Amino acid sequence: MNYVFGPVPSRRLGRSLGVDPTARPGGHKACNWNCVYCQLGHTRHLMTGRERFFPPEAVLDELQSALKESQGGVDWITFVGSGEPTLNIDLGAMLRGVKAMTSLPVAVITNGSTLCFPEVREELSVADAVMPTLDAGDERTFLRINRPQHLYSYKRHVDGLTAFRREYKGKLWLETMMIAGQNDDEESLERLAAVLGAIAPDEVHLVLPTRPPVETWVTPTDADGLLRAQAILGRVTKVVHPDAAYGDFSLGADTDxxxxxxxxxxxxxxxxxxxxxxxxxxxxxxxxxxxxxxxxxxxxxxxxxxxxxxxxxxxxxxxxxxxxxxx
Ligand code: SF4
Incomplete structure (x- = not known):
């Protein structure tokens, strides 16, 4: 399989069958950000816009076989993988194809940077849950943590998230990576709470860089940082604490x-x-x-x-x- 993997156990989505819409030969990630905590290595080339990666039918064919093999052992289908899923210009066709194929709920994990484009918001509207990133309550922190391609400014990011929240009827779960010394102090969290209050997501999920981050100095916030985040962000939205309980990974259907x-x-x-x-x-x-x-x-x-x-x-x-x- 080239585009479908898992099922992978997920804290929030149970057993999740993954779809990688930015899979490329050689495995290099396709992204418009270069986050300090990325687990996929440095972004060698920061993308500026959306591209065609492969015919969307290729994903749908693989997914059909994977669902057959899984024999009902899947809770969600999740678009996520080796880069930023919404940079695939055929994402909308893939999402519609999956919804026509199965009644399983579909989630998209995205950095959220392309929600500034109305066509991306429209494509994602068929997903049952969308999980975009918001790590910072101000531009300086955003640039320091997420290191985006320069077209994707902090203002565009927040405006895109706000517009999506207005239009989207599904579950909007923002993800905030909690990094020691970067966004876990009181001032940074107060700024983030102000932005979150304006966006009004259904939930904010605190996540930790527990897999090796690209920058070795990145470390997860400590118990105090998590308590601080829950207390401050919890004033404006429901906060989901990171839960260390992972299940078992499946290595998929390869015969070797x-x-x-x-x-x-x-x-x-x-x-x-x-x-x-x-x-x-x-x-x-x-x-x-x-x-x-x-x-x-x-x-x-x-x-x-x-x-x-x-x-x-x-x-x-x-x-x-x-x-x-x-x-
Ligand atoms: S947005 Fe995701 S894939 Fe892109 S650099 Fe950040 S963590 Fe890595």
């Missing part, structure tokens, strides 16, 4: 455990523990052999963050001295 793991890791870094459990569930005879083969082939790499071992589909770029670099 090496391929199944390599393709899943290209989109979704996993802890060593999660990956071993997924390989066992998949039925791989010897997880160690698969992991060694992945490391040797260069299709996955081991990395240690927050005292835990993770597996990634690609390494951060480094300069001549081996330091991680900006693009």
């Amino acid at each position: 455990p090496f391929e199944a793991a390599a393709k899943t890791l290209a989109r979704h870094p996993m802890s060593d523990e999660e990956l071993r459990r997924a390989l066992n569930l998949w039925g791989a005879a010897d997880a160690d052999t698969v992991l060694q083969a992945l490391a040797k082939s260069g299709r996955a790499h081991e990395i240690r963050r927050y005292g835990k071992v993770f597996w990634l589909g690609s390494l951060p770029e480094t300069d001549a001295k081996g330091r991680e670099t900006e693009q």
